[in-house]
Each structure stands twice: as structure tokens, then as C-alpha cells.
Amino acid sequence: MIVVMQTGSTQEQIESVLERLAEYDLRGHMVYGAERTVIGVVGAAIPPTLKEELEHFTGVKETLRITQPYKLVSRELRPMDTIVDVRGVKVGGERCVVIAGPCSVESEEQIMATARAVREAGASMLRGGAFKPRSSPYTFRGLGEQGLKLLAQARDETGLPIVTEVMTINDVDLVARYADVLQIGARNMQNYQLLEEVGRTGMPVLLKRGLSATIEEWLLSAEYVTAQGNPNVILCERGIRTFETATRNTMDLNAVALAKRRTHLPVIADPSHGTGKWYLVPPLALASIAAGADGIIIEAHPDPDRARSDGGQSLSLENFAKLMPQVAAVAAALGKHV
Amino acid sequence: MIVVMQTGSTQEQIESVLERLAEYDLRGHMVYGAERTVIGVVGAAIPPTLKEELEHFTGVKETLRITQPYKLVSRELRPMDTIVDVRGVKVGGERCVVIAGPCSVESEEQIMATARAVREAGASMLRGGAFKPRSSPYTFRGLGEQGLKLLAQARDETGLPIVTEVMTINDVDLVARYADVLQIGARNMQNYQLLEEVGRTGMPVLLKRGLSATIEEWLLSAEYVTAQGNPNVILCERGIRTFETATRNTMDLNAVALAKRRTHLPVIADPSHGTGKWYLVPPLALASIAAGADGIIIEAHPDPDRARSDGGQSLSLENFAKLMPQVAAVAAALGKHV
Amino acid sequence: MIVVMQTGSTQEQIESVLERLAEYDLRGHMVYGAERTVIGVVGAAIPPTLKEELEHFTGVKETLRITQPYKLVSRELRPMDTIVDVRGVKVGGERCVVIAGPCSVESEEQIMATARAVREAGASMLRGGAFKPRSSPYTFRGLGEQGLKLLAQARDETGLPIVTEVMTINDVDLVARYADVLQIGARNMQNYQLLEEVGRTGMPVLLKRGLSATIEEWLLSAEYVTAQGNPNVILCERGIRTFETATRNTMDLNAVALAKRRTHLPVIADPSHGTGKWYLVPPLALASIAAGADGIIIEAHPDPDRARSDGGQSLSLENFAKLMPQVAAVAAALGKHV
């Protein structure tokens, strides 16, 4: 439910609404707009009589039911786009952000060479995995804290903010010390304790869609983060699992366009995981932007054939540089800029 | 297998290769290039010794194995793009073709109004169903021949070539008398007799991908048409069936990009069926073009709310007109034109 | 809609209902029960006022809306099981029918050896393909009429009724001259002209579920057959297409149990196509029966390693013979018999 306050309603009137909510074990989530204040009501059980009850409160203009199971992330609650600020890089709005970097941080040489090259080509953030989720317990799982330090070093030199994955609640503090954006991987999209923990940091969170998560489930997972008072969620479509085997996943650009309509959060796309083949990354990167994505996240590596993970879907630095002018051209065709 | 003839090889030398193929119950499919002639070898069982055998023939430069199960539609056989000519409208190449029209032809007024409006907005062909496949035997199945006549009338007035579906071998002659492009629907993608029958007409064929067909199966179905000596196949991605229920289908733009790489045939996309929601059609239309599609096919209707089928996914004529400049802008960003 | 006549209603009263239906371009489908007669109303558009209108007719007990889009195949219309009689073999009811034979008829020796062995082991019908749908135009497509003749010869010797596929409307007459059950393959589940054509023969039809058909679409395809006045439809679950690649398809036994609940038609299962691996056929055959299937259809071959199609999923005749006592034991545990 949404409580829309009248223009010029007082803090006291708002408090009075919040107190009544508290009596029902509900919480009010404040959205301060230019003209008026809106209160999103969240909690396990909203009494059916509450709507009418609150409409009689002084200062309340109207109350509206939200028809979606998610509340705080819904466009019904907040029609204007949320813009997530990552050390000055704004995600959402007119800008089309490009995040690039290797699947895994492998060495100082590798991450520094990549960071310099992608910044040169026009990327605005650096990605790289220090903790890697792997299907098999016997494969390379990343450099851990050493990888985080190398990422921080790359940021210091290039100025690019860092996006890196956190896999478990025990690592949230550690990763948060180095990263600018905490990435939640597809396998963890419904790891609710982890979602709440990154929610509590207040830091920007990049939430990948699960392999077989519906759009509704994806938005509900974002709701877990925002329900902790952290509105800085960036959604990321990265391909879903279907019957098709010629590509690693099936990029679902319907989901990008639909999510942009249903939520005010920024939505980006990952054509590297979405296709699994480096030569499909450029066309799908452009398609993502044309579908309305607020940005793309791309795997790039100085020597993809020798990458320790995901080499087959990584662009070489040369191919990444060739892609960027095309990205800029398609963004411009939509009235956006990189 | 492909037999590459030497530059300047004689007709007699070619015949001699074809005769040897015939002895093995194989056929040779001729591809005449600017510099040299290539023979595609097709048939149920190619003897393992044939490759070496033919390399000793006079006039043969080399022989190559094709690694894909499809032969004639493969880029390995024919690296250059096939361009399908539909009454002067060229599908494939630098042009991005836009086909628009209602799901079903419903009345003279409806089809004429639509044809005029979409031509005005810049469409280059008219779509419309006279024979409609329907899950239930109790729903509207189209106007039949009367619908075909109305389509022909619309073409006479507007000059737009006509794309319409043929559902059964018994109707191929009838539909071919009126249509410029014979459409094979998703449900019929593996109706092999129908594929062969439309193959025999030599007319342009628009082959929709089946709901759960792999890219390989789709190309093999195109092979059924081309194996009848008809190279005029336009592939059409129209969304696949996945677990996601928020959209009618999942538009698979990976498939567009991959098909463009694997086959020389033109590939277009249908965001109306691919999304099932009119408000997702514009972003996915643009995304299709950015992914490299040679065109789009879009459902448009003068009054979508009263359409006898697929109203929810049809653009109004106003919304179609608004989309066209965006289509042109994205096409231009890729160096193409509408 | 269903019109339930009163016990003892006259033929004249029934005619009077049918006449009114005809005025609205509707048809009445008669279901004669032990106690009373029921009329299923089918047609494109049932006027909203018809229900009340018919309730005033003399002899009418009540009228009920059918909530499913399928009518004639619905258990709401006919609560008791339909039993399809195939030359004396009853499909549906207490018996658990076993249909066995090769994927393709390959030679007299092969089909006769198989027919004798499966009859010996306890099978009650013989399957075998004379016309084979194949993804590629370059692979073996069956022996055609010669295959049908060999099947008929096997029936003459063993007494086993014949199940074989018909792929196109042009072949219905030919196949109907030899076969006892006309099989509609998965790829043709929504080939509506073919469904209507086999409907018109009045012969038993085995309708396979499409690779990605929902249960509702499957029942609607059965409705296409029954709407032609042919109630002799046997449904067959044969595995659906999912993300899993370790098996050829995913056997959906939920669908068997749910279809048994929603329709009065018999439902059998095909674990050969449902798994694609011969060693998974026995456990899934038993599981199908335990899930409530009215029978199973199994590929068996004298020499699976040399089969011209589907060898990897065919049981050897020895393994088929070993399976039969287990089938009988599970059927007995459910109060049925083979």
C-alpha cells in the first residue's frame, strides 16, 4: 500500500501515520518527491481495513493498493527513475554505463593492463572476480583478498570504480572494504541472508538475475535489499537457462524492457554470460542498449585464450575497443550517451 | 561436402563431377561465384572415400567437408549474404526491411486502412493472415480465400508486397496465387511435406522458428526448402517457449546473431509474437535490429482492442508510426537503412 | 456448455435442443449414459443468454458451463473413462496395454522377428514407422508403403494390431488401409488439418504430445480430432524439451496424472523417446504405469546397435522380455493387469 501525503503535509502528520503503522507491525518507507511525500507500507500482513483508516488521517491525500508483490522497487510507488551513484558514475537516467574487465583477477599485470585498456576505450567501471562461484570444487576459485587488493590498485591508478562479487555473508565486510559495487551472482539471487546483509551495508548492489528466475522473483530479491533501507540496487540480466544449447544461456531482453517498466531501479545487461561466445557479445551488447538497458557489463581480457575462466566469452582488448564506438552510436540513436 | 572448382573450369569438368555424384545417389548443388564455381554435395550417405576421389578430377581445386548437418544454407558453402528479392524489395544486405500489418485480415476497411497507414509510415511489405492456426477448434480461423483477395487488393492500391501464412499442402497453390511471400508458421516448422511443397514453388518463403526448435533444427528446416532448389528463404525468430510467464514468449536475439553467422540466408525478427505485449514491441524491435536482424515483422491494427486475434500484442497505427523513426535511427547507427 | 437432459427425456425433446443450437451455428455432441443423456455444446461463439434459454426447455434438467477451453475431451462432460477398442484390444480401464516394436520398419526379417518376440513376451500391439519425420532432409525417412505392407504381414502372422505414424493429409487414406491405430507424431501435434483428417476416418488415433506443448494445448489438439465425431483418441506423453541435456527429453509424468484427471481419454507413455537412453527405459516404463498411465509404447529392436534410427533408445528383444514381468508386477500393485 502507498500513502500519498498532501502537498505541504507536516512532519508531525507523517509521524502520526508511521506510528499507526508500527501498531500493526508494519513499516513506512519514505519517498520524498519534489512536491509531496509518499509512504510505502511494508510488512507481513496489512489489515484490510487499514486503507480506509489512514485516509481519515490529517495530511493524507489518498492511499493506493500496490498490485505487485514487490513494493519498494515498484514503479507504482516511485514513478521516476532511481539513479545509483557509484563514486560519481551515475547508473540510470540518460547515461549508458559500460562496465568491463576480466572474469577473474589473475595477476597484477593482467588486471592493470585490462583496466588501462578499458578506460582508454571509454568504459566507466571495472569488473573482476576475486571470489568465484564454480560448479566443481576442484577448479580455480579466485585469488580472494589478494584479488581485491589488485582491484583497488587498478582503481587507484585509473579512477574506475570497482564491481566485484561477494558470495557469502562472512565475506561482506571484507569485500565492502575494497569494492564500490557489491555484485550478487546469479546462483545467489535467492540467498536471502546474503541479500539482507548487502542491503545493510547501504552500498550499491549489482543483482544478477538467477538462471531460471522469473522477472517477478528477481524484483522480489531486489526488494529484500531495499527492505533493509538500501535503495542502491542495479538489476542485471545475464541470460536464462532454456533448451537451446548452441549458446550458453538465452539473453532475455524482454526482461530488460519489462523490468524497466515495472521498477524504478536501473537495469543493465551482461552479454558475455548471456551468450557465452565472444563473437556474439558485440551484437547482443548493442541489442541490450537498444532494448533500453541502462548499461552493459562485459568480460574483457588481454589474452582470452589463456584466461583461467570464461575465456571463450571474453572479448580481447582490441575487440572491446572496436565495440565502444558502436555502443556510443546506438546509445546516441536512443538519445543517450556513454 | 563442398567441391571448389578451379578458376576457369569448364562445363564439361563440372558435368563430370556431377555424374560421379549421381553414381553415388548424391546431388550437386551449384553455387556460381564471381571468380569460381562451387558444388555443394547433398544426399543421404556420402562415401568416406569420395573426398579424395574428387580431388583427382581435372578442374577441381579442392574439396572441403562441411561440419554442420545443414549444407545448402551454410555459410561454409556460401560466405556471401543471400538477398531475397520480393517484387523489388530486397531482404538481406544493407537494407532493414519492415513488414507490418494485422494478425488476421478481418475486413476490407481494416486491411486497407492498415496498408495505407503502414506504407505512409515507411513499411516496405504488408502482413496479414487469411488462414490462422488456432489452438482451439472453436475460435476464428481467418477469412480464407476472401482474406487473400483483400490482401491482393491492398497490394494493388499500395504497392506493398504481401506476406501471408500457408498452413497445409492443399492450400499452397491457392495461397501462391495471391501472396508474394509464403509464411510457414512456428507450429509448422517441422511439417516437412509442407516445407518441400513451398520449396517447389520457388517463391520467397518466410520460415518462422518453432516454439522450442533449436537453431540447428531451424536451419535444417530451411534446408528442406532449399533442397528443392528454392534459395529464397527468409528466417524469422519469433520468440521461444521458456519458463518465464510475464511475457508470451522469450525473444531469442542470440539466435538472430548466431543464425546470421551460420547461414547466408536473411534473418528477421518478430517482436509482436516474441513479447506478446504491445508496449514491449518497440524496445524489442530496436533490439532486433541492433542484434543484426535484416528486418522486423510487426503486428499493427487500426483498433487493437477490437482485433479478432492477438490484439494485446498489436501496435496501434499511431504507435507504429512513432516507432519508425527510431527504427531508422538504430539502423543508421549500424550503417543500414530502412 | 453441457446440457443435462432429465431421466426419461424423449428423442423429440433432444431434437428440439439440437435445433435451437443449430440456429446459433452450434453443434450438439451426444453422450448417452446409462441413466441420462448429456449434450455437449460446441461452436465458435456461445451466446451468453443460451444457458438460461435452454434451461426452460422441456426435458432439460440443467445446463452447466465447462470451464476448460476443451469440451468434448473434458471429464466435466464425461466423467467415466473412454475405452478405445483396437481390434479387440481395449485401451483404457483396468488393462495396462504394452505396445512395442522398432522405431522404423527396416526389413521383413527385422519386423517379423520383433513382432514374434514382443508378442511372446506379452505385448498387445506392434509399433513401427513406415513414414519417419526427420530433422534433416538427408537421412532415412522410412520404407513408405512397403513398410506398411510388412507391418500388415506381421499383424497377419501374430495377430498384434498395428500402430504407425501418418505425417501428412495426403497419406491418411494410404496409411488407414494398413494401420489399426493412426499415430500423430509430436511435431504434428498442432498440424490442425491433419488432426481433422484423421478425425474424419473414425479410426483410433494415438496423439503424441508436442515437444513443448502445454497439457492444455495437447487436450485442445485432441479436441480437434473428437470435434470431427471421432472419440477414439489415445493420448501419449513422450517427454518434453527442457534445459536438461543428459537425457534426450524430460519425461513428464505429472502430465500423465493430470491428463487422467482432466480428460476421459486414455493416456499412455513413451519412455523410449521420453528418455532417449535404453537403460532408462525400464525404470521409466514402470514409473509411467505407477503414475496411472493406461499403457506404454516402447521401442524394441533385434539389434539396436545397427538400427537405422533411434538405436540408442531401443531395448534389445532380451531386455524387453526381462521388462515385461516387472511391468506386470507394478500393474498388479495398482490393481491392473497387462
Place this chain on the structure above:
Amino acid sequence: MIVVMQTGSTQEQIESVLERLAEYDLRGHMVYGAERTVIGVVGAAIPPTLKEELEHFTGVKETLRITQPYKLVSRELRPMDTIVDVRGVKVGGERCVVIAGPCSVESEEQIMATARAVREAGASMLRGGAFKPRSSPYTFRGLGEQGLKLLAQARDETGLPIVTEVMTINDVDLVARYADVLQIGARNMQNYQLLEEVGRTGMPVLLKRGLSATIEEWLLSAEYVTAQGNPNVILCERGIRTFETATRNTMDLNAVALAKRRTHLPVIADPSHGTGKWYLVPPLALASIAAGADGIIIEAHPDPDRARSDGGQSLSLENFAKLMPQVAAVAAALGKHV
């Protein structure tokens, strides 16, 4: 790789193999058979020369490569069935175990009534959720430790061992204090830290298959647990996500049969989540056993219509009692007992 020692090999000879493995950063996992000892070699990188190297060691009979990416759970390493002992209830082998209970523990009255009734009917373990994963942050998430205490109380009275879910590494110690089997839910199948943490407890672990996990990924997740030295893993198929919407999930009994072939671990099935409809639970429970499952886990509730979660898929206690004799009959048909 597997190192097979000779009959009568000495502890010293074994140590010498293990030392060499350690030099390569590999570990040896011991499997002591009746006649001889086998060493499973696990680690990130097995040098290609190791196989030959070890074959020259005294006491080594032969070395074999394992072709699957999972090692410890593979039948190639250990051909005989693993039997997991849960307080005397043996899972795997000739017994077909039935685990029953409510989705969530809701109250003392509810869990005690259920525990008594399912034991009475013949169940051998009690299930019940104290920590519930929920898509929405605003729904009931279980009673927490209070729920665990009620489960322990039910065990004390009925003697039934307890199966309950643990969702996060922080709760493993707490849940392990009360539970007999730690359940890992479908959403956490690839929560690798959690898998390792439950692995370290040494306790029986019930590992549900992820909604869209391949069979290989499922076995690799089991490998994460066993790689911690904990062989007590029970696999549980609970339905996969497909295009079908008439059922909540699609029960994949192919996976049960294939997993039984590929791994020595016991495999059970969950027809409650696998179907999502209480009336489909009995047929699919029987089908699971017929497919070779070592048991079933079923949701049962004293008053399904008032359950706080999953009521629609819960059997009433009466229906559960009716199902048990059928389960026993099908198990008997396969030579097993409940």
C-alpha cells in the same frame, strides 16, 4: 583418477601413494572395500604423468581415469550403494524410506498431531521447516529455533528422526544441535560455502536439486559436501522449472533413474514440490518409487487449507494414510520394502 591397491597391500604402501599425491597438492580419498582398498584422487590439477607414475608404486594394482567431473560421488569410484544411517533408519539399499510432515512447523499441536499420524501410517522420518526460504521478504519465514525445539519434542515422543532445512552458514551449528538430517533447499544447491559447512559437520545431508540445475551440477554440488570428508549425502529430486504452467514444477524422474546409475549416493523424490498439487502427489509418489527412488519426502498437514505455507500441495493426514499401503505395494513389486 582412482588408484586401485592390490589385495593385501600394506598401510605403508598406501601412505607412500598419499605422500606422492600431497607433493602435487592432491588429496587421496580412501574407500575401503571388502577385498581391497581404493584411493580416489582429488584436487585442482592432476598432472598428466601421474597415472603412469603411480602404477609403478609397490602395492598398486592399477590406476583408472574417472571420466565425470565429479569424483567422490561417482559410481566409477565406488560401485556399491552408499547407505546413509539416520539414527538407525537406513537410506539406500532395499528399504524405501518415507519422510513426511508439514512444510512449516506452525505450533506444538500441529507438529505433534502430524508426527503421531505419519508414524502411525508407517513413515520413518519427520520433516518440517523452522527456517523457510520465501521469495518475498514480507511472508512467514518460519518459527526459527522455537520450531527446532518443537521438532525435537516430536522426535522425543515418536522416535522419528528429524529432517529440517538450514539456509545459511550462520545457522548450521544451531540447526545441527536439533536436526538429524540437514536439508539444503533447491535455492541453495549452489551456495558452495553452505555446502562445505554442512559437509564439515559430518551429519547426514539431504541435498535438493536446484530448480534449473542439470544432473551433473547436482552431483557436483554433492561433491562439495563429500569433498569435506562427509559421505552422508542423500540426493532429492523435487521438480524442475519448465514451460508447463499447469503444475508448479515438472517432476524429473529421468533424473532419479540416471542419478542412481551415475552415483552411489541414495536418491529420493519430493512429489509435493514436484507437482504443487496435492491430488497429484499419490500418483507421482508411486511413480518415483517405481523409477528406483530410495524413498520419498511428502508434505502432510492436519488441515492443509489452513497451512501457513504450501497448503495446496500438502496431503491431509487421512490421504497420507491412504497412500501408504499403495507405496508398500509398489515397493514390494520392485523387491523392496517400506
